[in-house]
Structure formats: C-alpha cells, structure tokens
Amino acid sequence: MALWKDTNTGMIPAPTTPGVAPAPAHPREPEKTNVASLSPEPARRPAPAPAPVPVAAHRHDTKESYMSAELTIEGKIVGSGHIRIAGKFKGDVHVDGNVSLDAGARLEGQVKASVVSVAGELIGNIENARRVELHETGVINGDVKAGSLTVAAGSRMRGQVEFGYETEGRAKSETKGFGGA
Secondary structure, three states: OOOOOOOOOOOOOOOOOOOOOOOOOOOOOOOOOOOOOOOOOOOOOOOOOOOOOOHHHHHHOOOEEEEOOOOEEEOOEEEEOEEEEOOEEEOOEEEEOEEEEOOOOEEEOOEEOOEEEEOOEEEOOEEEEEEEEEOOOOEEEOOEEEEEEEEOOOOEEEOOEEEOOOOHHHHHHHHOOOOOO
8 A cells, every 4th residue: 555646657658749849747847849939038147146255254154174083184284264173183283263172182283273272182382372272171282372371170281381462572572671772
C-alpha cells in the first residue's frame, strides 16, 4: 500500500508531432522552443550589481576560519579575519582580527592579532595585541605585550608581560623626558 497518491499511473505520454514544441513539464514552466517569439516581450534588464561595501563594514563582518582538533599543521597564517585553532599549529600567526586557541589546542609560534584568547597552550610571544584573555585551561610560555590582559584563576604563564600601554611609540616618547637632555 502506498502512502502517497501516484499521479503518473495509467498515463500514456502524449505523442509528439515534428515541428511542434512539447508541452511544458510543469504548468508554470514556459514552453521551450528553438524559435524566437514574434510577440513583443518586455525587455529584461540585468540585475544591478551590488553596491561596494565600505572597508569599515568589512571589519564588522569579518569571517572566522577554523582549524579542527584532528589537524596538525605547520606553516604560517597571514591575513585579515579571525582564526580559531582547536588542533596543533606550528608557525607564526599574523592576522588583522582575533586568534582563539581552544582548550586542548597547541600553537608554537609568534602571534600578532587584535584580540588573543588562550584556552589551550601557546608556546611563543604575543606582540601588540589590543587584548589578551588567558582562560583557566590556558598556558602561555612566552612574552606578552598587550593593551589589556585578563587572567583566569587556574591558568599558567611563564614569561614577561607588558600591558596597559597603547603602543610602543607612546611609551618611548614618555620616557624621552627622563634623563636630563
């Protein structure tokens, strides 16, 4: 017993006559012929091209790339956008975006990014980040230079830390006044 109504049972296909186009398969589908129509049809205009998106809007709509836990990759990551690493990566990461290390992930290399979130293990330095977040499962073996640093209880770190300075240029210009020149 069928659970649906079969509409094609007992139907014989209509014979085709040479020179006549076959009837459309679906009532909404237009007839297909090789002959141009003599009746005037409204001219179809192509769809307008999408307006270019301003550069500032790209930063809010930045895509995230993901490296799964089953992967081990050696190389270098450079570009714009966010990267989330759950596997093992050996090499430098320089992005105009955020870098996230999931719990269980391991990154061996230098990191330059806007926001760096470490829940896994980072062996290397973090340079000029706006913000660094070290989660309770996170481990950093290296130096950190960031605008702000958040450290959760239970996390571990070995290295030097500089935070609270906006840029190195500002820190150097403030220290020039000392020393009596």
